[in-house]
Amino acid sequence: MKSTKSKSWAEPYRMKMVELLKMTTRQDRIKAIKNAGYNTFLLNSDDVYIDLLTDSGTNAMSDRQWSAFMLGDEAYAGSKSFYKMEAAIQKFYGYKYVIPTHQGRGAENILSKILIKKGDVVPGNMYFTTTRLHQELAGGMFTDIIIDEAHDPLNEFPFKGNVDLNKLDKIVKKYGAKKIPYVSIATNVNMAGGQPISMKNLKELYKYTRKHKIRIIHDMTRVAENAYFIQQREKGYEKATIREIVKEICSYTDGATMSAKKDALVNIGGFMATNEWDVYEEARNMVVVYEGLHTYGGLAGRDMEAIAVGIEESLDDNHQHARVGQVEYLGNKMIDYGIPIVKPIGGHGIFVDAKAFLPHLTQDQFPAQTLAAEIYIDSGVRTMERGIVSAGRKANGENYYPKLELVRFTIPRRVYTQAHMDVIAESAAAVFDRRKSIKGLQMIYEPKYLRFFQAKFKKL
Numbered sequence: 001m002k003s004t005k006s007k008s009w010a011e012p013y014r015m016k017m018v019e020l021l022k023m024t025t026r027q028d029r030i031k032a033i034k035n036a037g038y039n040t041f042l043l044n045s046d047d048v049y050i051d052l053l054t055d056s057g058t059n060a061m062s063d064r065q066w067s068a069f070m071l072g073d074e075a076y077a078g079s080k081s082f083y084k085m086e087a088a089i090q091k092f093y094g095y096k097y098v099i100p101t102h103q104g105r106g107a108e109n110i111l112s113k114i115l116i117k118k119g120d121v122v123p124g125n126m127y128f129t130t131t132r133l134h135q136e137l138a139g140g141m142f143t144d145i146i147i148d149e150a151h152d153p154l155n156e157f158p159f160k161g162n163v164d165l166n167k168l169d170k171i172v173k174k175y176g177a178k179k180i181p182y183v184s185i186a187t188n189v190n191m192a193g194g195q196p197i198s199m200k201n202l203k204e205l206y207k208y209t210r211k212h213k214i215r216i217i218h219d220m221t222r223v224a225e226n227a228y229f230i231q232q233r234e235k236g237y238e239k240a241t242i243r244e245i246v247k248e249i250c251s252y253t254d255g256a257t258m259s260a261k262k263d264a265l266v267n268i269g270g271f272m273a274t275n276e277w278d279v280y281e282e283a284r285n286m287v288v289v290y291e292g293l294h295t296y297g298g299l300a301g302r303d304m305e306a307i308a309v310g311i312e313e314s315l316d317d318n319h320q321h322a323r324v325g326q327v328e329y330l331g332n333k334m335i336d337y338g339i340p341i342v343k344p345i346g347g348h349g350i351f352v353d354a355k356a357f358l359p360h361l362t363q364d365q366f367p368a369q370t371l372a373a374e375i376y377i378d379s380g381v382r383t384m385e386r387g388i389v390s391a392g393r394k395a396n397g398e399n400y401y402p403k404l405e406l407v408r409f410t411i412p413r414r415v416y417t418q419a420h421m422d423v424i425a426e427s428a429a430a431v432f433d434r435r436k437s438i439k440g441l442q443m444i445y446e447p448k449y450l451r452f453f454q455a456k457f458k459k460l
């Protein structure tokens with residue numbers, strides 16, 4: 001539906017059911033975060049007031065989605081719920097063939113195994129953790145071809161998800177097009193802070209890849225949020241609907257992987273899509289091994305019903321206006337308080353620059369980890385670290401020292417209110433006011449893999 005052009009981002013829905021939250025005292029929270037080793041991943045969600053750990057699978061479903069749940073066809077084979085989901089994907093995204101999977105990484109696993117051979121190179125607009133890992137496990141090597149602006153938190157370029165075609169051309173010349181099974185394109189790039197790719201850039205990329213006979217595979221986890229930014233920022237798209245823009249984006253790609261836990265407003269689910277019969281046939285064989293039969297792929301019939309409805313709801317202009325509007329409201333409030341954040345404000349969350357927030361801490365004292373713990377103590381708001389802890393160690397055992405040391409405030413869709421956003425910003429401001437007295441952390445337990453999930457710390 002086209003936006004009714006109201007200036008306010010006010011929500012196009014009202015509440016029919018609420019989930020009660022436990023309110024805690026500062027003393028409760030000091031105890032809880034200490035027990036959690038100052039790692040917000042190790043908190044019990046029951047001790048959290050406003051949970052901004054992720055926007056993945058944490059969305060609120062609508063009354064229509066819950067009613068669709070009751071229509072779920074739980075047949076092992078040929079479930080009519082699958083055909084509804086398939087029809088929604090074909091109608092709104094335009095892809096021909098669909099394979100359901102339990103979530104995004106299930107689709108990444110199958111697609112990477114089919115398309116990537118050992119020694120292949122996969123260029124992409126910034127890596128994503130699971131996407132890159134599956135490309136590597138299949139024998140490929142990821143190379144970053146995003147524009148340089150994406151790596152600079154202060155650069156306000158409106159399309160920081162764009163591809164640098166010169167970087168791509170160098171890779172094609174170096175390895176040859178035959179070694180490149182596809183270019184991996186994420187819409188509203190997560191790791192860059194929820195930053196969009198422009199239609200112009202995507203069209204140019206499409207022209208280039210057609211010429212060299214290379215596919216484009218679309219990580220479409222946040223395609224609707226990307227479409228919203230194109231509508232707001234790109235010349236020629238002011239009057240287009242999100243539906244139209246999403247369909248056009250997909251038309252410049254050859255296949256896709258999707259985590260429906262984000263844009264598509266469900267708690268679990270995903271799929272792989274392709275326009276190539278051969279790839280589809282292979283995927284249909286493979287999904288049976290890793291996920292389940294090709295008409296359920298690890299999902300219950302009711303999940304596929306909810307995805308079909310969620311896809312349509314996610315493409316409503318008023319919904320996206322409210323979704324991104326809420327994130328922008330929070331970001332602007334933080335900017336007003338003088339809190340250093342990544343700009344432009346992204347689609348799914350606010351990324352606070354912990355190095356600028358706590359300049360007296362060295363990176364070895366874990367500024368982002370420290371800040372996430374302090375914000376939790378202040379208000380019960382749970383955020384997550386995206387800095388040196390997340391970056392982990394190199395093969396030789398040395399720490400990576402990433403340029404970006406961020407705390408991510410990720411906003412679930414349709415879950416929290418404007419007053420919640422005020423609480424979050426006020427809490428960040430309260431911690432900002434006493435930032436000089438904040439001491440860093442020391443790591444006392446370090447797991448071998450993906451240490452950010454389970455590492456423990458103590459106060460210096």
Ligand SMILES: *Cc1c(COP(=O)(O)O)cnc(C)c1O
Pocket residue numbers: 056103104105106128130131186190219221258259260261262269270
């Ligand atoms: C979440 C996500 C994935 C992986 O999806 P899961 O459903 O978590 O397996 C892939 N790409 C991007 C950009 C994501 O945000």
